[in-house]
Amino acid sequence: MQVAKDKVVSIDYTLTGPAGQVLDSSKGKPPLAYMHGARNIIPGLERELEGKTVGDAFTVTIPAAEAYGERNEQMVQAVQREQFASVPNVQPGMQFEAQGPGGARALVTVTRVDTTHVTVDANHPLAGMALTFEVKVVDIRDATEEEKQHGHAHGAGGHSH
Numbered sequence: 001m002q003v004a005k006d007k008v009v010s011i012d013y014t015l016t017g018p019a020g021q022v023l024d025s026s027k028g029k030p031p032l033a034y035m036h037g038a039r040n041i042i043p044g045l046e047r048e049l050e051g052k053t054v055g056d057a058f059t060v061t062i063p064a065a066e067a068y069g070e071r072n073e074q075m076v077q078a079v080q081r082e083q084f085a086s087v088p089n090v091q092p093g094m095q096f097e098a099q100g101p102g103g104a105r106a107l108v109t110v111t112r113v114d115t116t117h118v119t120v121d122a123n124h125p126l127a128g129m130a131l132t133f134e135v136k137v138v139d140i141r142d143a144t145e146e147e148k149q150h151g152h153a154h155g156a157g158g159h160s161h
């Protein structure tokens with residue numbers, strides 16, 4: 001069986017950033033199960049996996065544009081410190097869920113704090129980075145009808161709900 005649309009694919013993976021730092025890995029965890037062709041994973045990695053079979057292993061570096069996108073400096077904003085009045089001791093590195101225009105929820109990261117303002121960055125933490133994936137395909141199966149309706153994988157390594 002080959003990786004194709006509507007297959008549930010299980011992969012072992014290690015993700016490293018531009019400086020070689022490990023950002024995420026399935027090591028010591030069950031493989032990640034995702035539904036191919038359903039945009040469950042970043043586009044560049046999905047394309048590389050197309051047509052692979054169980055046992056295939058590869059390493060690929062994906063440019064930011066096909067990973068989490070380029071950084072957008074307009075998504076960095078300084079807001080009045082009073083808006084964080086409910087957060088005791090707000091510090092750079094803290095992350096908050098914020099509601100963006102249109103109601104979409106986004107994770108923002110505090111990048112700077114001074115006496116009057118808090119600077120928050122709504123870019124994805126991995127935006128602007130070329131990402132290297134070391135991947136091994138460990139299982140491929142047909143998606144169930146329910147999985148196709150939901151647009152994601154169920155069971156081990158997938159969604160549990």
Ligand code: ZN
Nearest residue numbers: 150152154159
């Ligand atoms: Zn589901």
